[in-house]
Amino acid sequence: MFSQASHNSRLRPVGPVAGSTEVIARISELIADLRPDNVELLAALHRIQHEFGYVPREAVPLLAGKFETTPAIIFGTIDFYSEVRTEPPAETTVEWCSGPACLLKGSLNIRRALEAVLECQMNRTSANGRFGLRLVQCDGTCQLAPLVRHEGRYLGPLTVSEAIGWARELRREMGNGKGEMRETPAEKEVVGQMSEAGDEAKEAGE
Amino acid sequence: MTLTTYQELRAKADEVWAAVEKPERTLIRVGVATCSRVVGAEETLEALRREVQARGLDADVMVTGCLGLCYAEPLVELMRADGVGVLYQRVTADKVPALVEEAIAGDGIAREMALAAVGDGGFSGLPALGSLEFMRGQVRRLMANCGVTDPGNIDHYIARGGYEGLAKALRMKPDDVVKQVEDSRLWGRGGAAFSTGLKWEFLRGARRKPKYMICNADEGDPGSFVNRNLMESDPHLLVEGMIIGGWATDADKGYIYIRDEYPLPVARMEAAVQQAREKGLLGNGILGSNFSFELEVVRGAGSYVCGDETGLLSSLEDRRGMPKIKPPFPAQAGVFAMPSNINNVESYTNVPLIMRHSVQWWAAMGSEKHKGTKMFSLSGQVQRVGILEVPLGTPTSEVVMRMGGGPPPGRRLKGIQPGGPLSGVIPASDVEIPLEPDPYRERGVLMGSGGLVILDDSNCIVDLCIYFEWFAEDESCGRCTTCFAGTRRMLEILRRISSGRGRLADLELIKLLGRIAQNANCFHGQGAPTAVMSMFRFFEDELLEHVERKRCPAKVCRGLVRYEVLHQSELLPAAEAICPTQAVVRDNGSYRIDQVKCVKCDACREQAPYAIGVVDEFGPA
Numbered sequence: 015m016f017s018q019a020s021h022n023s024r025l026r027p028v029g030p031v032a033g034s035t036e037v038i039a040r041i042s043e044l045i046a047d048l049r050p051d052n053v054e055l056l057a058a059l060h061r062i063q064h065e066f067g068y069v070p071r072e073a074v075p076l077l078a079g080k081f082e083t084t085p086a087i088i089f090g091t092i093d094f095y096s097e098v099r100t101e102p103p104a105e106t107t108v109e110w111c112s113g114p115a116c117l118l119k120g121s122l123n124i125r126r127a128l129e130a131v132l133e134c135q136m137n138r139t140s141a142n143g144r145f146g147l148r149l150v151q152c153d154g155t156c157q158l159a160p161l162v163r164h165e166g167r168y169l170g171p172l173t174v175s176e177a178i179g180w181a182r183e184l185r186r187e188m189g190n191g192k193g194e195m196r197e198t199p200a201e202k203e204v205v206g207q208m209s210e211a212g213d214e215a216k217e218a219g220e
Numbered sequence: 221m222t223l224t225t226y227q228e229l230r231a232k233a234d235e236v237w238a239a240v241e242k243p244e245r246t247l248i249r250v251g252v253a254t255c256s257r258v259v260g261a262e263e264t265l266e267a268l269r270r271e272v273q274a275r276g277l278d279a280d281v282m283v284t285g286c287l288g289l290c291y292a293e294p295l296v297e298l299m300r301a302d303g304v305g306v307l308y309q310r311v312t313a314d315k316v317p318a319l320v321e322e323a324i325a326g327d328g329i330a331r332e333m334a335l336a337a338v339g340d341g342g343f344s345g346l347p348a349l350g351s352l353e354f355m356r357g358q359v360r361r362l363m364a365n366c367g368v369t370d371p372g373n374i375d376h377y378i379a380r381g382g383y384e385g386l387a388k389a390l391r392m393k394p395d396d397v398v399k400q401v402e403d404s405r406l407w408g409r410g411g412a413a414f415s416t417g418l419k420w421e422f423l424r425g426a427r428r429k430p431k432y433m434i435c436n437a438d439e440g441d442p443g444s445f446v447n448r449n450l451m452e453s454d455p456h457l458l459v460e461g462m463i464i465g466g467w468a469t470d471a472d473k474g475y476i477y478i479r480d481e482y483p484l485p486v487a488r489m490e491a492a493v494q495q496a497r498e499k500g501l502l503g504n505g506i507l508g509s510n511f512s513f514e515l516e517v518v519r520g521a522g523s524y525v526c527g528d529e530t531g532l533l534s535s536l537e538d539r540r541g542m543p544k545i546k547p548p549f550p551a552q553a554g555v556f557a558m559p560s561n562i563n564n565v566e567s568y569t570n571v572p573l574i575m576r577h578s579v580q581w582w583a584a585m586g587s588e589k590h591k592g593t594k595m596f597s598l599s600g601q602v603q604r605v606g607i608l609e610v611p612l613g614t615p616t617s618e619v620v621m622r623m624g625g626g627p628p629p630g631r632r633l634k635g636i637q638p639g640g641p642l643s644g645v646i647p648a649s650d651v652e653i654p655l656e657p658d659p660y661r662e663r664g665v666l667m668g669s670g671g672l673v674i675l676d677d678s679n680c681i682v683d684l685c686i687y688f689e690w691f692a693e694d695e696s697c698g699r700c701t702t703c704f705a706g707t708r709r710m711l712e713i714l715r716r717i718s719s720g721r722g723r724l725a726d727l728e729l730i731k732l733l734g735r736i737a738q739n740a741n742c743f744h745g746q747g748a749p750t751a752v753m754s755m756f757r758f759f760e761d762e763l764l765e766h767v768e769r770k771r772c773p774a775k776v777c778r779g780l781v782r783y784e785v786l787h788q789s790e791l792l793p794a795a796e797a798i799c800p801t802q803a804v805v806r807d808n809g810s811y812r813i814d815q816v817k818c819v820k821c822d823a824c825r826e827q828a829p830y831a832i833g834v835v836d837e838f839g840p841a
Contacts, residue, residue: 055538097522130800154445156599
């Protein structure tokens, strides 16, 4: 009386998959041992993201074939989970904790400062593709609040000044010591955008 | 598969554990868990191993879980063969040589790092661990092994009484096991507080097979991290609880669904499941019985509503983790439309204790109505951030003010946000209420799953509510208009208020949205306005100040304040240098803030605390 999960129209693979043949071959290899209705789509997404740093679009029809469902269902699933990304990550990504302990200790100030220094809005990549800022959820390391994470390293508790100093240092390192932080016109531009955004609708990084 | 009896397992485990309990040479225990890893516990561990080897010292180095004293991590415990044990705090790798020099090679105590004496009494001026403010009053049952055993060693768990509850349960009729859980009056620790025994009875009564036992370890409430600690410090307690649940309800398979943000618990649970399988505690014919059960760890991918039980089911079914419409209830048609039972980590982990000891023993702790202990995590404006376990019914103030130490010196407690973003906030005046569901519910608030986030007078309630509403909106699955659109409208109104464009009519609109939200399908939508409603109830003055006088008393809401140079100072050049947007400008030798450029990040005030001030944007400066 209760049908199997209603989306399972049990489709066979959709025609030839468009995209890079290498990527297609690698993804097919990664998901070869998985099967439908065995709680394995999440595992498939993790494997693919681990390999590529994101889930390439080629994965969608391949997963649909593997899990005997439609590409729309697969894309809907990918889109649903915030830790599954569909864009290649920036050269380096700064993760900003959005949790309440960090918030109460002034994390929004740090966010504003990082956005200005890295010239990058939350959940975006900077125009030069170097820096990404990513909003992450609380993982309970609240003794370090307010904190940011960078390539597995946790920085906290941070004052705004420390965060700015660190981010400028990061820019210098990434810019091979050319002191790029002095390029004020670009920074100005970002500030303009931010004040326009005004009501913080961009707060969510949508 | 060899048939092993519990006695055989225990005998072997006792041998392994003896080396830890009564070490013949110095034993060094390093707590490695998520909270300590981020402050360098792994580097400390490595440094200790190197140092011990380089000096050729007679000592063993062992990994353990987390004691719960997050504020003092990385923690290292030194136990000498003569039984003298000292717990050292904040032992980063650079302090290891000094520690080894003084405490092991020199046979003394490294005073400046020593936190407490391990054991019953204090000695040579060190307080006993149990007498620390953070530890005194705790009843550590679920956490008995946390920071004591090696979470990667099943023998440690077995030697400390682990899997004894399972062995007992397997000798009982499944119905009696269910009855015993029901008799204990254990209720779901995930927040809903529904009877665990009754849930199990529903699944037991379901006839279709296979049946599933599912653990909700998607601890998504920001500010709650009790399940994380339990899974990474004592993973076998959960494995045992789920096997007992499987036996009691005739289930075939279990899934442990852990959130993506918890990589270490995923790794440790997977290792624990593997070890249990190797010992014959999972698989076919568990402990020589005819019962078969399998467990699998599933890693989520970052979605809060997957912590809703039916959202979790959808997620397991290889699709968007959208909560389903009930009925059918999970016990009728859960994952893959088969009978399923879903419990929180802490609910399952209580069961082995009930089976191992007895209902009477278990229910001796707690209040009249609510039995047992509960773990809580403290964070926010509290001096001692950490995880602790107290009997249900303990006054909130005991935990927050005494054990946690309350807000930093000079600040006043403003409120406490228990549970998660959907739970609401209680004011400081209610800090005496007992930690159990009823007093919180009377105040329109939920005690939730164990998070306690503390607010002090530097925090703004409107700002916090914006965060909760943003979170609810961001994590809405998109099914119900009352939720995905309702939270968005609510967020817009709150942001309007915090930017100085609030009007009195907005207050009625918020209340209306709060009522409408009750029509959402799942608790995510229904709970979304809880925090805002508790703001109306307990912090109305502050809210009205924002709306009527366009003032933020805590000077947090960005649209209601601006930064100004109050007087010239020699610190202002530093403020100019730190400003990320060149908003601190010098005209004719004197400094001022360019309000167009200023992003209000507070960095300049950190540099020049008295020269730069935050003033109200509207009204008299």
